[in-house]
Amino acid sequence: MIYSIEVNALSVYAGKTRLMGPISFNLSNGGTLVIMGETGAGKSLIAQAILGTLPNTLHAKGQITVNGRRVDQMRQSARRRMWGTVIATLPQEPWRALDPLMRAFRQVSEAHHYVGGKKRSLANADTAKAFETLGLTGAEKQLPNTLSGGMAQRVAFAAATAGNAPILLADEPTKGLDAERHTKVVELLAKVPKEGGTLIAITHDVSVTRRLAGEVIVLRDGALVEQGKAIDVLANPTSSYTQSLIDADPKNWPQSEKQSDLAEKRDVVLTVENLAVARSGKRLFEGFDLTLRAGERVALVGPSGIGKTTLLDAMAGLIKPEAGTVTRAQSQSRHTVQKLYQDPPAAFPARIALKHVLKDVARLHKTDWSSVLTTLEKLGIHPSLLDRKPDEVSGGELQRISIARALTVGPKVLLADEPTSRLDPITQRDTLNMLETMAAAENFAVVLVTHDRQIANKWADRTIILT
Amino acid sequence: MTDQTPHLTHSEARSAKPRFGFAQLTGFALLAVLAIGALGGPSLIGQDPAKQSLLSTFESPSRSHLLGTDNLGRDMAARLLSGAQLSLSLALLSVITAGLPGTLLGVIAAWRGGWTDRLIGAFSDAVLALPGLLLVLMLAAISPGSWWALYAGISLTLWVEYFRYTRQRARVVLSEPAVEASRLLGLSPWVLLRRHLIPEIGPGLLTLAAFGAATAVTSVAALGFVSVGLRPPTAEWGVMMTELLPYWREAPFLILQPVLCLIVTVLALHLSVGGARRP
Numbered sequence: 180m181i182y183s184i185e186v187n188a189l190s191v192y193a194g195k196t197r198l199m200g201p202i203s204f205n206l207s208n209g210g211t212l213v214i215m216g217e218t219g220a221g222k223s224l225i226a227q228a229i230l231g232t233l234p235n236t237l238h239a240k241g242q243i244t245v246n247g248r249r250v251d252q253m254r255q256s257a258r259r260r261m262w263g264t265v266i267a268t269l270p271q272e273p274w275r276a277l278d279p280l281m282r283a284f285r286q287v288s289e290a291h292h293y294v295g296g297k298k299r300s301l302a303n304a305d306t307a308k309a310f311e312t313l314g315l316t317g318a319e320k321q322l323p324n325t326l327s328g329g330m331a332q333r334v335a336f337a338a339a340t341a342g343n344a345p346i347l348l349a350d351e352p353t354k355g356l357d358a359e360r361h362t363k364v365v366e367l368l369a370k371v372p373k374e375g376g377t378l379i380a381i382t383h384d385v386s387v388t389r390r391l392a393g394e395v396i397v398l399r400d401g402a403l404v405e406q407g408k409a410i411d412v413l414a415n416p417t418s419s420y421t422q423s424l425i426d427a428d429p430k431n432w433p434q435s436e437k438q439s440d441l442a443e444k445r446d447v448v449l450t451v452e453n454l455a456v457a458r459s460g461k462r463l464f465e466g467f468d469l470t471l472r473a474g475e476r477v478a479l480v481g482p483s484g485i486g487k488t489t490l491l492d493a494m495a496g497l498i499k500p501e502a503g504t505v506t507r508a509q510s511q512s513r514h515t516v517q518k519l520y521q522d523p524p525a526a527f528p529a530r531i532a533l534k535h536v537l538k539d540v541a542r543l544h545k546t547d548w549s550s551v552l553t554t555l556e557k558l559g560i561h562p563s564l565l566d567r568k569p570d571e572v573s574g575g576e577l578q579r580i581s582i583a584r585a586l587t588v589g590p591k592v593l594l595a596d597e598p599t600s601r602l603d604p605i606t607q608r609d610t611l612n613m614l615e616t617m618a619a620a621e622n623f624a625v626v627l628v629t630h631d632r633q634i635a636n637k638w639a640d641r642t643i644i645l646t
Numbered sequence: 647m648t649d650q651t652p653h654l655t656h657s658e659a660r661s662a663k664p665r666f667g668f669a670q671l672t673g674f675a676l677l678a679v680l681a682i683g684a685l686g687g688p689s690l691i692g693q694d695p696a697k698q699s700l701l702s703t704f705e706s707p708s709r710s711h712l713l714g715t716d717n718l719g720r721d722m723a724a725r726l727l728s729g730a731q732l733s734l735s736l737a738l739l740s741v742i743t744a745g746l747p748g749t750l751l752g753v754i755a756a757w758r759g760g761w762t763d764r765l766i767g768a769f770s771d772a773v774l775a776l777p778g779l780l781l782v783l784m785l786a787a788i789s790p791g792s793w794w795a796l797y798a799g800i801s802l803t804l805w806v807e808y809f810r811y812t813r814q815r816a817r818v819v820l821s822e823p824a825v826e827a828s829r830l831l832g833l834s835p836w837v838l839l840r841r842h843l844i845p846e847i848g849p850g851l852l853t854l855a856a857f858g859a860a861t862a863v864t865s866v867a868a869l870g871f872v873s874v875g876l877r878p879p880t881a882e883w884g885v886m887m888t889e890l891l892p893y894w895r896e897a898p899f900l901i902l903q904p905v906l907c908l909i910v911t912v913l914a915l916h917l918s919v920g921g922a923r924r925p
Contacts, residue, residue, distance in 0.1 A: 495830060497826065497829075497830070513832075514830070514831065514832045516830070517830055517831070518826070518827060518830055520823045520827065522823070525822060525823045525824060526823050526824050526827045527824050527827075528824050528828070528841045528842045528845065529824070529845075529846070530845035530846065531841050531845060535841065536841065539833060539837055539841065540831050540832075540833065543831070543832055543833060543834075543837075544831075544832070581827075584827075584831070585831075587831075588831055588832070
């Protein structure tokens with residue numbers, strides 16, 4: 180049996196400390212390997228070790244054989260020649276992999292031309308074909324910063340696969356994609372082994388593992404937890420950690436209690452009537468109505484690009500609606516509508532210790548510092564973390580700190596813009612559980628924007644679907 | 647919680663690493679020495695930089711003349727100190743008068759956007775079209791050897807740099823979700839400036855300021871050296887170089903002194919901000 184990738188006792192070290200490994204696996208043509216684990220488990224290190232893109236401070240030990248050649252002993256320049264033609268990679272943050280000054284079509288056709296070695300006309304034809312298959316029609320002339328996350332992902336996919344490399348490494352390919360795109364990207368990836376290629380996918384999403392099947396490796400803190408056929412591992416996990424990863428899949432969440440009798444008991448905190456919003460002159464939707472009551476949990480579901488964020492901005496009073504009204508209950512100050520953001524580090528000033536940020540808000544709203552600390556404690560945040568800067572704490576913790584920051588104001592409505600889509604599944608579940616508890620305790624309404632119908636169904640009192 | 651940042655002890659925590667590197671500390675030390683020299687001036691050593699003594703020209707360093715005397719028997723140390731006073735005060739003044747309005751206009755343009763931004767931007771472009779060197783030459787022709795003419799020529803167009811840098815960076819920072827969050831929380835513009843803007847653009851502005859000061863010092867010396875800037879008998883480093891140039895064979899030690907002063911000043915300014923933006 181000839182393997183396309185053979186990895187034997189691969190470990191990654193920083194100096195003398197082992198960060199990841201040892202792991203071993205073999206894949207032949209048509210094989211799939213899924214590497215699972217949370218952020219910081221060392222999943223990406225495997226991909227980097229195979230590619231030869233480890234940062235200088237790290238080094239790999241063990242044997243890596245690609246198509247019968249020992250790549251770990253090759254010179255860097257020789258390994259580099261394999262990129263795109265033998266091994267292609269779909270990076271984690273696709274918008275960072277794209278040239279910000281080049282239009283989408285050009286980025287892909289260039290890859291066909293230079294990496295795939297095709298003539299310009301053929302490269303253009305193939306690019307057009309790829310754009311059609313990937314549902315990117317109309318985006319040809321767009322610059323990467325005007326593409327939505329999902330579109331950028333697909334442009335990056337089109338560029339990565341342009342060189343026809345038989346081996347594809349996909350690092351968190353579905354991160355931040357809506358349900359439909361999620362399915363499409365997984366289908367795209369599943370095609371790779373079907374057509375005789377080899378796929379290595381890195382993910383923390385159990386549903387991706389289930390769909391791609393093949394082999395699975397579960398990592399935790401760099402150590403191998405479990406390895407085997409995906410079907411077997413998912414059906415009968417031997418480790419409790421694998422089990423907890425499976426439990427964290429929104430499909431397996433327990434159903435939250437639906438509060439159905441709010442209309443009689445609770446006050447209306449926000450009314451939206453006949454709202455229409457537009458972004459850069461384009462009308463996104465109109466005639467949107469919503470009545471929010473204290474303590475209510477509403478999920479807003481819809482594909483990316485539909486204008487969910489813009490709608491939230493209008494509800495928060497950050498932008499002027501095109502038509503219609505957003506009315507707060509009269510007793511409320513304008514600060515009672517607060518927002519949670521998708522990317523927690525981007526929601527805090529980068530160079531300031533978190534303590535100062537929270538203290539600024541507490542001072543302004545005359546909230547007692549000790550009550551802020553109590554809230555933090557309820558959210559499971561140790562006060563010592565507040566001496567750090569935003570990039571020195573984990574995403575889940577930072578999102579909980581931003582919940583605490585919003586609560587300092589005494590909000591009546593919390594607009595959560597995909598607050599957990601960048602978090603690991605276990606953290607995602609914990610964060611949403613806490614949000615639910617807090618909303619009940621402090622009696623504020625939550626509008627949760629999500630692209631995951633499962634989450635909406637399990638978590639919210641009611642779901643509004645935007646189409 | 648599986649998603650916990652490990653609690654590091656204080657000595658391991660990231661913020662505990664030293665703030666300044668060796669090079670930067672050297673820069674600070676040199677700057678401090680220069681600042682003392684410039685503040686004290688010739689009176690530090692109790693000598694008059696203009697007092698000639700034709701009986702004691704080209705003297706070697708001695709107790710009464712620490713760095714010797716020049717071709718007219720003037721005390722070199724006093725003249726160098728007087729030069730430091732001139733160069734550094736001009737550098738400081740030009741940095742302040744260019745940096746403050748430039749930064750302010752930049753923040754205003756980024757904050758207000760729209761017409762304000764376009765108007766200030768157009769004005770700054772118009773100023774840039776004015777060549778600084780030409781301005782110096784023109785002003786020097788109008789009032790030769792005037793310190794103020796020199797200052798105006800060097801710094802009138804300098805604010806555009808600060809304006810462009812601040813506007814560019816501030817636009818990026820102000821459009822971040824973090825700023826939106828702070829606004830929603832009701833934080834005042836002053837807090838937004840202090841927490842978001844200043845920490846982001848401060849280090850870059852300091853670098854601009856230090857490099858601007860170094861450029862101002864060299865400009866003064868260069869203009870003095872080609873007899874466009876200050877005139878003899880003013881004790882200015884560039885002027886001193888011109889005066890001492892004919893005697894470089896007999897007294898190389900003398901002409902080296904203003905040259906070294908200039909090098910050290912520029913080096914000190916560059917070193918002091920060198921590591922400011924290192925992650």
